[in-house]
Amino acid sequence: MLALLLLLSFTQVSESESLMVKILDRSLEAEDRMEHLADLAMLDGPLLLEEVIKVKNLARGDYLADFARCLGRCGSSATGELRKLLRSKVPEVNAEAVYALSIIADNDDFARGRLRMAKEPVESRVAALRALDHLGSPFARVEALRRLATATGPLLIEAMQILDRRRREEDIPYLIDVVADRTGMAQNLAVRMLQERTGYKIGPDARTWRWFLVKHRVEGTPFRSLETEGEKNVTLVYLGVPILGERVVFVLDSSSSMTERMRDSLLAKKKGDQAVEELAGLLPRLPHTGEFGVIFFESSVRAFSDTKLLSWTQEGVAKAIEFMRSNLFRGGTNIYDALETAFAYRDVEEVVLLTDGEPTVGKILDTEKILARVRKWNRWRNIRVSAISFSAPRRAQKFLQLLARENSGDIQIFD
Known part of the structure; x- marks a missing residue:
């Protein structure tokens, strides 16, 4: 066992070193270098501050959170840089700084102090509470119990998850x-x-x-x-998957293969028609105080509402059903861009992905990298992600199972 742990540690270090070489390679496009930074941020193990700081001026937008996470792996030498990031107006960057400084301090005071700051972004308070839990602090449970009565959204879910583990x-x-x-x-x-x-x-x-x-x-x-x-x-159920939240996005495969019938029944509806009709029956029964979204993906991605979730109204539901029933099933399977669109809704608390295959088009095709990106998007948001396999191949089923398991969701597999 010790030999295996040492091997895994060595592999992580070697991979980190390889990625750092690519990040610092000025012959590569800036976007490619930042993609390597995002990959580096998802690994474990120590990094050298003098190496990480070299990409400080390159990290922009979403990649600034990756830079902050890499700083956290530099240990106490990065304390000064991390404290500067506490002033960031980007919630994810602020959260990474809070979490890293809490772990580096290795005591309860910093995390509990940030947790009590009501004006802190919710992501930062999630990070503070999680740090207490990861430090093994007895105050993790105390603070979690307090949040049951006072918190909402991701912070409330974080508190409940801690109590579920303890x-x-x-x-x-x-x-x-x-x-x-x-x-x-x-x-x-x-x-x-x-x-x-x-x-x-x-x-x-x-x-x-x-x-x-x-x-x-x-x-x-x-x-x-x-x-x-x-x-x-x-509870409300969509094709066997319980719907627990009030702000839900349904992400449906619209590729050409969805015009086929399920493998286990020649008499069944076509996969796409069944997915649409099941959802058309569910939407009117969603919580009337809630919000929802519908996304179709094939080679491209189309959302019923591009900018925000829709409040439940009879008129809105009717238009959404009309949108779904007018959909044409064609093209490839762009899972990455579809999930990216779903996570772009700021207030979403639950995502349900339905597909019959593996990614064939899109920005990222590697399912391991898609899982890594979802971990990044969901790191401080606690969005529940469930998945439905409609006669998908075994490798795709494994991806969907991991996606649901890593994001507190359910999985339903139809052959």
Whole structure:
């Protein structure tokens, strides 16, 4: 085992050195050098500040967060540069600086201080809370419990994920409060966590959860179900994938292969028609307080709304269904650009990707690199990503499984 760990460490170092050579190669186009910087940022292991600082003036836009993440791998020697980045107005850059400085400090004070700054970008407070967890601080759980009552969006989800990893019986009343006081993603995640811990199949009904909690306390028994009691939690489902959030983007494959029928049934609808009709039936049932988006991808990418998610209205749903039913299935499979478009929606909290194949066109075709980019986009946002395979080949299924697993989503595979 030790030999394997040493080999992996050596491989990472060698890869880092190779990428650094390419980043510093002025004969390459600036965009190519920054792509190598993005790849370098996703690796582990130490870096030399004198090497990383050479690309400071080259890093721009989205790549500035990659530069900040590389600085974090330089250790305490990069403290001064990282503190400068705390003034950045780019949330992802600020978050990388907060996380790195928290880990370098190796104590609770810096992270807890940033977490209490209400005007900090939410990404930075997510980074501070995650740093406490990664440092093994006992305050990680304390701060997570506090955020159940006060936080929203990615910070609330981060707190719930920490509590899910650090399970304690005394957390149950707090989770029931989330069921009572929250809606959408947070409420549904709290229900899932309670079901997993207790065995009860109660839905988003806080009164029933509290009744059983009191029952077990009076009896002096653990809060565990000896048999299935109550109703199973019923959530919205798209082709077997539960929809937990209130701001959801559906990303549908529109390539020419979607005109084929599923492998296991000659009588079934064509794959594209089935995907569209299932979604057409779901959209009217989405939360009326929520927002949604629909993206089709083939060789190019087309979104129903290019700039922001649409608030749920009967008129908006009707237009979205008309948009879907007028779609033509043709061209290749541009998964990378489709996911990039989905993550560009600032307030999205859930993405559902449906495809029947591997990437064939687009900016990035390598599925490992696509996964790496999604990790980057989702590093501080806690967006749930689920995937549906419509008779996709085994290699594509593996990619979709990893995509869902790494982003707290569900996977549904149809052969």
